[in-house]
Amino acid sequence: MSTTVSADGxxxxxxxxxxxxxxxxxxxxxxxxxxxxxxALAKELAAHFTVYTYDRxxxxxxxxxxxxxxxxxxxxxxxxxxxxxxxxxxxGISSGAALALExxxxxxxxxxxxxxxxxxxxxxRSRVPADYATRLGQALKEGKRGTAVKMFMTExxxxxxxxxxxxxxxxFWAKLKKVAHTIPYDTAxxxxxxxxxxxxxxxxxxxxxALAIDGGRSPDWxxxxxASLAKVxxxxxxxxxxxxxxxxxxxxxxxxxxxxxxx
Numbered sequence: 001m002s003t004t005v006s007a008d009g010x011x012x013x014x015x016x017x018x019x020x021x022x023x024x025x026x027x028x029x030x031x032x033x034x035x036x037x038x039x040a041l042a043k044e045l046a047a048h049f050t051v052y053t054y055d056r057x058x059x060x061x062x063x064x065x066x067x068x069x070x071x072x073x074x075x076x077x078x079x080x081x082x083x084x085x086x087x088x089x090x091x092g093i094s095s096g097a098a099l100a101l102e103x104x105x106x107x108x109x110x111x112x113x114x115x116x117x118x119x120x121x122x123x124x125r126s127r128v129p130a131d132y133a134t135r136l137g138q139a140l141k142e143g144k145r146g147t148a149v150k151m152f153m154t155e156x157x158x159x160x161x162x163x164x165x166x167x168x169x170x171x172f173w174a175k176l177k178k179v180a181h182t183i184p185y186d187t188a189x190x191x192x193x194x195x196x197x198x199x200x201x202x203x204x205x206x207x208x209x210a211l212a213i214d215g216g217r218s219p220d221w222x223x224x225x226x227a228s229l230a231k232v233x234x235x236x237x238x239x240x241x242x243x244x245x246x247x248x249x250x251x252x253x254x255x256x257x258x259x260x261x262x263x
Contacts, residue, residue: 002016010064013055013061024090027059033060049261056182095117095118121196209235212227
């Protein structure tokens with residue numbers, strides 16, 4: 001493990017592996033090194049890239065200076081880019097995809113790839129309730145971490161109550177509760193695009209080549225959001241991975257990223 005320091009003094013922990021062009025992987029909600037699909041992906045990509053995985057602020061071994069803003073998370077990535085030589089390819093998954101797109105507006109990102117940012121752009125899934133963020137914050141203020149995770153899984157992710165009830169008896173539930181205070185961070189990333197409305201007509205700030213990826217077995221609402229994103233980004237490709245879900249398998253994803261970034 002290594003560390004770097006963000007603009008506000010927050011220490012950000014990261015791991016570097018492999019050799020080749022720099023590639024930074026951005027986790028989704030409640031994931032961090034050692035508990036992330038990006039761990040396996042980094043191993044697959046290390047033969048072709050110098051891969052950076054890191055703990056987003058508030059998770060794992062990184063600090064968490066308040067107050068939180070999305071801009072501070074972009075500054076965290078800027079500090080990591082400095083360690084990588086100033087420029088890096090960028091990949092983000094789930095809500096981390098929204099962060100990757102935000103960072104691609106201002107950092108030296110030659111290409112950006114995203115997997116299933118959770119945008120709700122039509123009526124194929126109910127919109128996230130308007131008071132969701134407020135109730136989530138109140139639950140965390142009262143120390144009800146389990147309640148906050150349940151709210152995220154049912155109202156934010158759209159899982160059934162029965163599925164979440166089963167999750168609550170699994171060993172990993174304790175890990176989720178440990179980082180429950182970071183759920184509002186990811187909510188801030190995506191909530192504006194979870195109202196069942198079309199995405200903005202254009203995202204002109206993201207001018208670099210982009211790849212929007214989804215899984216062939218993912219829910220319709222999520223696939224519709226990814227397809228819509230590919231249309232509004234100025235220079236984007238759209239790719240579906242047959243047989244994959246939101247929990248994408250690294251061996252299926254890695255070759256697609258290799259082709260895109262190195263092609």
